[in-house]
Amino acid sequence: MVVADTEGGPEVIRVDPDGDVYRVRHEFDGPTALSTTVILAVESVTERSMAEMPLYEVIDPECLDGLFQPIGGHREGMRGHVEFPYGGYLVRVDADGEILIGPLDPS
Numbered sequence: 760m761v762v763a764d765t766e767g768g769p770e771v772i773r774v775d776p777d778g779d780v781y782r783v784r785h786e787f788d789g790p791t792a793l794s795t796t797v798i799l800a801v802e803s804v805t806e807r808s809m810a811e812m813p814l815y816e817v818i819d820p821e822c823l824d825g826l827f828q829p830i831g832g833h834r835e836g837m838r839g840h841v842e843f844p845y846g847g848y849l850v851r852v853d854a855d856g857e858i859l860i861g862p863l864d865p866s
Contacts, residue, residue, distance in 0.1 A: 769796050771803040771860075779804075779848075780861040787827065787856055794820035797858060801846040804860050809846055818843045827854045 769783045769791075783800040785793050798809050814820050818841075827837060837854040844850070844863055851859040 769800050769803070769858075771800050774859075775861075778862065780859060783858040783860070785852075785856040785858055787829070792820075792824045793827070793852065794823045797823070797845070797850060797852065800858055800860060801848065801850065804848065805846050807846075812846060814845065817845050823852070827852070827856075 769785070772782050774780050774782045781800070781804050783796065785791075785796040787793070791799075794814055798814055802809050814823075823841070826841060827839070829837070840851055840853045842849060842851045847863065848860045849863050851861075853859075
């Protein structure tokens with residue numbers, strides 16, 4: 760299953776055909792903030808607006824946006840990830856821009 764936002768939003772790809780794991784790629788050099796990509800991706804996966812559950816209730820959007828910003832203009836060698844629950848899913852954001860959205864309880 761592939762879900763794509765036709766207005767320039769993120770392309771959400773289901774990566775686990777037997778489960779509910781989705782992948783999104785955030786482009787740090789693009790016009791969209793990382794927090795906005797997360798919100799739009801979760802909205803695509805859940806097929807509902809996240810207005811009732813603002814991202815700031817689970818993580819500071821400004822901190823998320825700045826977490827993986829390049830230091831001195833260089834992205835090479837950046838590592839790490841952050842995970843948080845959002846919209847009934849576990850969201851994992853990697854330093855390389857990959858966002859995984861999966862079940863809160865993977866069992």
